[in-house]
Amino acid sequence: MAKELGLHSWRELALGAAILTPGSASELKTGDWRSSRPVVDYEKCVKCGRCYILCPDMVYSPREDGYYELNYYYCKGCGICAQECPKGAIEMVEEGE
Secondary structure, X not given: OXXXXXXXXXXHOOOOOOOOOOOOHHHOOHHHHOOEEEEEOOOOOOOOOHHHHHOOOOOEEEOOOOOEEEOOXXXXXXXXXXXXXXXXXXXXXXXXX
């Protein structure tokens, strides 16, 4: 069926991989993969921490004032934080805006 769809077997695919040593994942700038990014409106934010807790990439860090700061270096733009924010304080915008 794969051939009928014009797909290749995994054995026919070109070899390619990122060679990492243990503990070196933090060196990968995964934020380059996104097409949209979250923007936080701190006027609406109630410091609940859902963005911090639910982010699969752990890009939010607590600040001394109780808010959470984003690290765009690792953010893939999945939008979970915006979807789960109870106050609508996080909006997804197209990258480059």
